[in-house]
Amino acid sequence: MTALLKELESTVGAAGVATGEAAAEQAFSPWARLGRPLAIVRPRSTEEVSRVLKAAHAAGAAVVPWGGRTGLVEGAAAEGAIALSLERMNAVEAIDRTGSTMTVQAGCVLQAACDAADEAGLFLPLDLGARGSATIGGNISTNAGGNRVLRYGMMRDMVLGLEAVLADGTVVSAMNRLIKNNTGYDLKQLFIGSEGTLGVVTRAVLRLRPKPTSQNTAFLAVDGFDALPRLLRFLEAELSGALSAFEVMWPEFYELVTTEPAKGKPVLPHGHPYYVLVETLGAHPEADAERIETVLGEALEQGFIVDAAIAKSQAERDRMWALRDDVGQVARNGPIVTFDVSLPIPDMEAYVARVRADLTARWPAATCVVFGHLGDGNLHVIAGAGDRSLRHAIEEVVYAPLRPIGGSISAEHGIGLQKKAFLDVSRSPPELALMRTLKTALDPKGILNPGKVVG
Numbered sequence: 001m002t003a004l005l006k007e008l009e010s011t012v013g014a015a016g017v018a019t020g021e022a023a024a025e026q027a028f029s030p031w032a033r034l035g036r037p038l039a040i041v042r043p044r045s046t047e048e049v050s051r052v053l054k055a056a057h058a059a060g061a062a063v064v065p066w067g068g069r070t071g072l073v074e075g076a077a078a079e080g081a082i083a084l085s086l087e088r089m090n091a092v093e094a095i096d097r098t099g100s101t102m103t104v105q106a107g108c109v110l111q112a113a114c115d116a117a118d119e120a121g122l123f124l125p126l127d128l129g130a131r132g133s134a135t136i137g138g139n140i141s142t143n144a145g146g147n148r149v150l151r152y153g154m155m156r157d158m159v160l161g162l163e164a165v166l167a168d169g170t171v172v173s174a175m176n177r178l179i180k181n182n183t184g185y186d187l188k189q190l191f192i193g194s195e196g197t198l199g200v201v202t203r204a205v206l207r208l209r210p211k212p213t214s215q216n217t218a219f220l221a222v223d224g225f226d227a228l229p230r231l232l233r234f235l236e237a238e239l240s241g242a243l244s245a246f247e248v249m250w251p252e253f254y255e256l257v258t259t260e261p262a263k264g265k266p267v268l269p270h271g272h273p274y275y276v277l278v279e280t281l282g283a284h285p286e287a288d289a290e291r292i293e294t295v296l297g298e299a300l301e302q303g304f305i306v307d308a309a310i311a312k313s314q315a316e317r318d319r320m321w322a323l324r325d326d327v328g329q330v331a332r333n334g335p336i337v338t339f340d341v342s343l344p345i346p347d348m349e350a351y352v353a354r355v356r357a358d359l360t361a362r363w364p365a366a367t368c369v370v371f372g373h374l375g376d377g378n379l380h381v382i383a384g385a386g387d388r389s390l391r392h393a394i395e396e397v398v399y400a401p402l403r404p405i406g407g408s409i410s411a412e413h414g415i416g417l418q419k420k421a422f423l424d425v426s427r428s429p430p431e432l433a434l435m436r437t438l439k440t441a442l443d444p445k446g447i448l449n450p451g452k453v454v455g
Contacts, residue, residue: 001038004059008041008082011051016042016088027083029069031130035079037064042088046163046171046202049084053200054169056082062450063167065196067138068109070130072338073416075142075195075452084200086137092116093203100208101160101177106137106201113206122208125152125244129325137201143193145412150375151244151281154412156192158206164191164199167443177205190438195414196449198442212281214288217317218296221272221307225349228274231304232345232375235278238295242288245279246375247324250352253371256333257326264323267309276305276374277324324371330382333367337394339381342411343402348379351401358397359383363390378411392421399425415453423454 009017018026018040027034038061043049056063062081069076076083086107093103097120104113111131117124126139128146138144140162144155152158161176174187191199222228228248235243249257254275258266268275282288292310299305311317330336343351352370359366363385372379383394399409399422408426409419424432435454439446446455 001059001061004055004061005039007055008039008052011055012041012043012048016044023083027078029076031070032072032074033077034069034083035077037078037083038080040066040083040085042085044088046089046165049086049089049165049200049202050169050171052082052084052169053165053167056447057168057445060445060447062447063200064449065137065141065200067107067135067141068130068133069138070134071138071142071416072340072413073410073418075414075416075449077417077452081450086135086200086202089202090135095120095122095208096177097122099177100210102206102208103175103203104136104206105203106135106140108136110134110136110139117208118211120208121211123211124158124206125209126155126158129327136204136206140192140201140204141194141196142414143412145373145376145378147247147279147373148244149373149378149412150246151241152209156189159188159192159204160207161205162188162191162201163203164201166199167445167448171202172199175203175205179207190442193414195416195453197439197453197455198448200448210283212283214280214282214285215317216280216282216289216292217311217320218278218292219267219309219311219320220276220278220296220299220305221268222274222276222304223306224273227304228276228374229345231276231299234299234302234304235295238298239280239291242280242282242291243278243375244281245277246373247277248372248374249275249277249324250370251275252367252369253330254323256329256369257323261332262326262329264319264326267320267323268307272306277320327380330369333369333382333384334386335388336367336382336384337391337398339383339395339398339409340411340413341379341381341398341402341407341409342377343379343405343407345374345377347405347407348374351405351407352379352381354401355381355383355398359385359394362393362397373411376411395422402426417452420451420453 064078064081066085089105089107114124163173257264366385369382
């Protein structure tokens with residue numbers, strides 16, 4: 001390993017390698033357990049990434065790609081491995097205004113990429129809570145979702161092309177800029193969502209959209225679950241495709257984020273069964289504002305909602321979104337386990353009821369808080385039973401009901417280490433076998449993010 005570290009230093013420079021206590025200190029993340037890496041290596045180019053991986057491959061050394069380290073499933077855990085941080089590869093290389101594309105390096109922070117698109121009069125629609133620290137490479141490797149999937153899709157839908165380095169250092173450059181390109185296998189899909197287990201993404205071409213010039217946000221109260229999907233489809237139809245977010249909060253979550261010590265204040269009174277945060281993005285500020293008022297008035301008349309508040313300023317919009325984003329309040333319930341599941345909307349009410357019943361049947365004092373991007377089928381379930389050692393048992397309770405309804409144990413966070421034991425809930429034996437075949441073919445020595453997903 002000493003010879004390998006010397007070779008890595010000669011590749012990226014002494015300032016680009018941290019070992020020992022320096023590596024341990026720099027490995028801290030408030031988001032997840034990362035372990036103590038053998039070294040943290042920071043290349044400055046795809047060529048350097050290639051040389052690092054070639055050297056690691058020859059030595060049989062494990063390499064764990066690092067982006068913003070904001071993942072929640074221990075996908076970046078690097079105990080005893082080389083942590084390959086792309087933080088120095090953070091440039092927005094080019095923006096094509098005519099073609100509506102952005103060429104960006106993998107270490108670019110999401111917020112910086114969004115700001116660059118905005119300055120060019122365009123729009124990168126990916127939006128999530130870790131926007132100020134998550135990186136484009138991490139977003140691609142986990143197929144990030146976020147708040148606007150309902151309208152714009154997952155990260156996969158924004159990637160036109162990418163460049164990746166395989167385990168042996170081979171560079172696969174598929175920097176496609178075309179929306180239509182049916183020339184055989186779509187190789188970029190191998191790396192999107194594979195969590196760095198098949199290759200390290202170094203650059204990408206992203207599809208940009210027209211920049212919205214209007215934004216309208218409203219907070220709604222709904223008195224029954226059956227009204228939620230009807231409200232969703234009604235808004236999608238009546239707002240002519242402008243609906244960009246449909247976030248639902250169960251009352252336990254809403255009360256947590258609107259009572260002390262939380263800083264948030266209620267937008268609507270407590271006591272309703274469900275609260276919905278909706279957002280529209282459009283191109284005609286006055287007309288769009290009038291339209292959402294009219295549509296919500298019709299929703300009230302038809303009984304889809306029982307109360308509503310429409311933001312009249314950016315401050316009020318920020319206040320509404322701050323409630324949805326104040327996820328940290330769930331820690332007030334004591335030791336918790338966080339879940340990111342996806343399931344058909346018609347099954348959601350029964351699923352949540354079963355999970356709550358099964359939790360309290362086993363642990364009478366158990367807590368269960370639910371919120372999420374209901375519009376795209378994604379719920380976040382926060383469960384606790386007062387004891388950290390019960391994690392696996394709680395996971396069994398939450399994941400088991402997903403199997404018969406075709407649900408997913410991970411809507412947007414990935415598998416990493418935390419969810420690997422339950423991957424068969426959402427994937428069939430032939431699917432798992434094919435995933436392992438791909439892993440073996442592209443990484444025969446198993447050095448890339450070993451132990452994660454199916455590795």
